[in-house]
Amino acid sequence: MLAPALRRLARVPQPITLTGREPQTSAAELLAGLVPPPQFARASFDSYVPDPAHPSQAKAQQALRDLGEQLLRPARKSLFRKAAPPPSIYLDGGYGVGKTHLLASLAHAVGSERSAYGTFVEYTHLVGALGFAPCVKELSTRSLVAIDEFELDDPGDTVLMSRLLRELADAGVSLVATSNTLPEALGEGRFAAEDFLREIQALAARFTVMRIDGEDYRQRTGRPQSTGHTDDAVREAVDASTAGGAVVSLDAWRPLMAHLARIHPSRYGRLVDGVDAVALTGVDQLDDDMVGLRLVVLIDRLYDRGVPVRLGGAGVADIVSERMLTKGYRKKYYRALSRLGALAALPLPGERAAS
Template sequence: MRAGTRRLAVVPLVALTDRSPQTSPEQLLAGLVPPPQFAGASFDTYVPDGAHPSQARAQELLRDLGTRLVRPARKGLFRRSTPPPSVYLDGGYGVGKTHLLASLAHAVGPERSAYGTFVEYTHLVGALGFAACVRELSTRALVAIDEFELDDPGDTVLMSRLLRELADAGVSLVATSNTLPEALGEGRFAAEDFLREIQALASRFEVVRIDGEDYRQRTGRPQSAALPDEEVRALAERASDGGASVALDDFADLVAHLSRIHPSRYGALVDGVDALGLTGVRQIDDDMVGLRLVVLIDRLYDRGVPVRLGSTGVADLVSERMLSKGYRKKYFRALSRLGALAGLDLPGAPAPVAGDAASTLPQA
């Protein structure tokens, strides 16, 4: 080796199935901030599509809301006389709802805002207890809830009560979803039995519709082609030899492992991972498996982790039956995000040609 040169340290391949992360209540509270993918998001970096004026309207509405929330208010007067503004951003996947929500949280500031996904808030209630959770969140001016959804009756009652108490405490609530609030739970459980709770939730929000196309890809389902398992292994080893922390897992083993970990810990599961390779990928036709994968893909996307799939490509990962039922919007969003991750460069290895998948993750 020539003087002055340094050899990159080889990092052994890891497996997500070897990880069982635990999160304390303190860590859950500290983690209520926008994810790394949106750490630099701001209203100025959101670029509305001129063909869809609703995007610019939503941008200005949330910008104004952020200004109101950081403006000092006399305690006792504002909260008692004026209901806190609550906004529900409704729109398809890939129109920039998460970017706008993260921008609002940044504008309000980490000390006065809480930002988390729906599943993170439900887990926070379980970890802290309901009263303690309300007490902690009531100290914030803003509670931002990304990907708001009701997948079971218990969540409906829990979130209805939580949001009611936070609003009564003067907290502004802002949520994003692919589903109008009055249609939450539709096609998933007997929503009509919980219609009063759902209507109570809906009445608390000003619904703001954001129209537009998925910025990640414009031709429907991502067409990322499958790679041979041997190639996925070789790419993972090459990236690992270059000093990256790469996870390589068998798909069936990972699916089984996810069932043993609460979805709120999936972020911790992939923290520190620079890339993920999956071998033996097979099409899924089970909603329990599918919903866990949706959360995992969201956490990988939050962190901009490149993914390579062996044996089955993105387009064929989810069955047609699942794409036609109640959770279809979640699955299409997950496929869109996974297609973008499949198009990212691996450390030390070029991205494969994957339809129109981008090589970077835009934040719009």
């Protein structure tokens, strides 16, 4: 028989590991998941507070509000005139100005049965899971397809998304996208964009571009100055949270980065579902864009869910190299650092917020 002390130890809750998870998603689950993420489950046009110093925010808010009302009106049919193409809007602006909030608000206003909401990577994976024609057929039943974090990282995505959006627009679907890059500059610095200029120009021509100016509402300019903790401090914080019943993951940095390479980015959300906090030990600096881009997606999914993060080792500001912050993906990295800084400032379950 176990001694009393060992029996008590055996009942102590233990952290889980993300590297021990192998998430899977079916095509039906992917379709059901085309809704705004938990972080924006209650987002509305009324809860978006535009900055008076940047009138473009209020202008974008009103434009999307008007579009939502338009999409809810019964369509007028004419025997003599071809229906006008549906309105499509491209929200361009820096990170932290509320583009995702507005996009989620529009999807909520139109309703889940008439809209589809997803990130760029989720739509590309949906095509892979369903096949191109079934994907077009399914999305064509919606009045609105909302695409968050629109970016072109490779030529294949350029051709795929150009064709997908063309067929959806021809089917009468309104398209609204958000990005940190103007549509005619998509792919710039990532691949030989000039070789795919026609596809990129075709994408750009389908949108009315609206620029949203402003400062990052997370109160950060450039790289957050969050410092890392010692690995021991991270483990102690994890022990305290798990002892209180929270589900906390604890992983070593490099093994987790290797694990992400074995999972399609569209499944990163499922990877962290049900996790109350994420803790990492041995965090050091990355200088590999393939690893960095996977990390960006993971941070986005954590941010969607408002999951607190603790880093042991390097702090938020130092997890990507200076080289990565000066090349083609720099806007993605800066957005990810801003979001990670916000998550690192959140208290772990059972921990008091910093005053």
